[in-house]
Amino acid sequence: MSVAGWLPRHLFTNRGWGLLASGAVSLGCAAVMGRRDLLTLAVLLFLLPLVSLAGVRMLKPSFQVYREFNPSTVETSAATTVRLAVARSGFDSGHVTMEEQLPPRFGSPPAFRFPARSASGGTSRYEYQLRSGKRGQFRIGPVTAEFSDPFGLSLRRHSIGDGDILTVTPAAVELPVTGLAGARGNDGVTATRVRANPSDDDIMTREYRHGDPMRRVHWAATARHGQLMVRQEESVTTPEATVILDHRFTAFAAGLGTGFSGHDEDSDLITGPGFEWMVTAAMSIAAHLAERNYSLRLLDAFGNPAFLHSRSAPDPEAEEFSGVGGLHAIAEGLAAIELTGPRHARPEHQKQEHHDGAAGTVGADFSDAPFDDGLMDKLAMHRLRGPLLALVGNLTVAEARALAPAAGYGANAFALVMTDRVHTRDEAVEILSRAGWRAAAVTARTPLAQAWSAFEEGGIVAAAGAAMDVRRGAAVPR
Numbered sequence: 001m002s003v004a005g006w007l008p009r010h011l012f013t014n015r016g017w018g019l020l021a022s023g024a025v026s027l028g029c030a031a032v033m034g035r036r037d038l039l040t041l042a043v044l045l046f047l048l049p050l051v052s053l054a055g056v057r058m059l060k061p062s063f064q065v066y067r068e069f070n071p072s073t074v075e076t077s078a079a080t081t082v083r084l085a086v087a088r089s090g091f092d093s094g095h096v097t098m099e100e101q102l103p104p105r106f107g108s109p110p111a112f113r114f115p116a117r118s119a120s121g122g123t124s125r126y127e128y129q130l131r132s133g134k135r136g137q138f139r140i141g142p143v144t145a146e147f148s149d150p151f152g153l154s155l156r157r158h159s160i161g162d163g164d165i166l167t168v169t170p171a172a173v174e175l176p177v178t179g180l181a182g183a184r185g186n187d188g189v190t191a192t193r194v195r196a197n198p199s200d201d202d203i204m205t206r207e208y209r210h211g212d213p214m215r216r217v218h219w220a221a222t223a224r225h226g227q228l229m230v231r232q233e234e235s236v237t238t239p240e241a242t243v244i245l246d247h248r249f250t251a252f253a254a255g256l257g258t259g260f261s262g263h264d265e266d267s268d269l270i271t272g273p274g275f276e277w278m279v280t281a282a283m284s285i286a287a288h289l290a291e292r293n294y295s296l297r298l299l300d301a302f303g304n305p306a307f308l309h310s311r312s313a314p315d316p317e318a319e320e321f322s323g324v325g326g327l328h329a330i331a332e333g334l335a336a337i338e339l340t341g342p343r344h345a346r347p348e349h350q351k352q353e354h355h356d357g358a359a360g361t362v363g364a365d366f367s368d369a370p371f372d373d374g375l376m377d378k379l380a381m382h383r384l385r386g387p388l389l390a391l392v393g394n395l396t397v398a399e400a401r402a403l404a405p406a407a408g409y410g411a412n413a414f415a416l417v418m419t420d421r422v423h424t425r426d427e428a429v430e431i432l433s434r435a436g437w438r439a440a441a442v443t444a445r446t447p448l449a450q451a452w453s454a455f456e457e458g459g460i461v462a463a464a465g466a467a468m469d470v471r472r473g474a475a476v477p478r
Helices: 014-033 036-058 219-225 249-253 273-290 323-335 348-357 373-381 397-409 427-434 448-453 459-475
Strands: 062-070 073-075 079-089 096-100 111-114 123-131 136-140 143-148 155-160 164-169 204-207 229-232 240-245 295-299 388-392 413-418 438-442
Touching: 014 036, 036 143, 036 155, 062 143, 062 155, 062 164, 073 323, 079 096, 164 323, 219 229, 240 273, 249 273, 273 295, 273 323, 273 388, 273 413, 273 448, 295 323, 295 373, 373 397, 388 397, 397 413, 397 427, 413 427, 427 438
Parallel strands: 073 164, 240 295, 240 388, 388 413, 413 438
Antiparallel strands: 062 079, 079 123, 096 111, 096 143, 136 164, 143 155, 204 229
């Protein structure tokens, strides 16, 4: 290693250290040779760097940094352009070396010189790109400025601003159309909110055409006209779907050993491979349904809004989403969602105590029981308004039995259950299947498109149609 490599870089430049070394040599020569002029030179060589150092410490220049991301939120593996505008106020300190501080996952921090060659109006502008393979929220910045005195003898490092937060959302995987045909129009399968007592203006009839389903025959109009007439209904609202996203720590840490911490140092998220799979599934399913104009409700295992504990959610209390804005809000909520709750499994006797408490046991803790009354009450509020999808972690037998009755609240029920038992049929899946769920066991390595294809073709569309038919039964004469 060279001598310069041993010298501290935060005090003097190479020129400054050179002057100090020259001053030391001059001082030594003055002592040996008895020359006063060499002593004067030595003092001058010592004073110049020291005065420069004092100057940059007392008269540090002031900078302002403006940072923006384009796009403001970015999907994993996609690039965002970071635009920096740096302006200086106060005295001019000459050229300044600046460096943008980045989390380790983004690689080497970009460095640049101020002012830039293309600077205009005292403001220099810079651009660089960032790309992250993982979701989360990352602090970009602050900018560290290293400036020197006009003679280039001393150095000072100074942090400018606090940085800004970049939100990286999970990227949606394109799902096959087998799970959702996306049919819309006059067949009516996507209209899931119909008024209980429609007037004649709400129901238009036309002559029966070959291929029309018999369930759309309007018998009163048929009797009046003497020929088969069918309902020609306009879809006045959007179809609905409810997604249950399980983010309990114990559900995704099961089977991974007691050493599982699930802490991602770069994004500061408590997560794991299984939960990341479920987050991607939630994003993909939401995008898949939003493309087909579904209105989505996202809940957690306790019936709370799914993003209640997500620090990236625009509105943590929101649970209903629709349209492009709703899908964007879901993506932002999923960006920093993490595993929550206690990091140890609840003993079986506590689970039993809770279920007994439903019958009147004093002291039962309802807040710790997943898939219980809190969730069921939320599902009952939108009973049979559309399909129900559950994205859950490892379920105990008791938890599977608690979730099983929820199938009755959806026009149809679908479940993806994370498991570490790859080659055996999961008992929780069996329990859900017997209760009416279309359930599939998955692992963190299961292709999402393959898991989605495990559901019966057209099942979700059939569910939406069934929901509409159930409500029509009492309102529309057959």
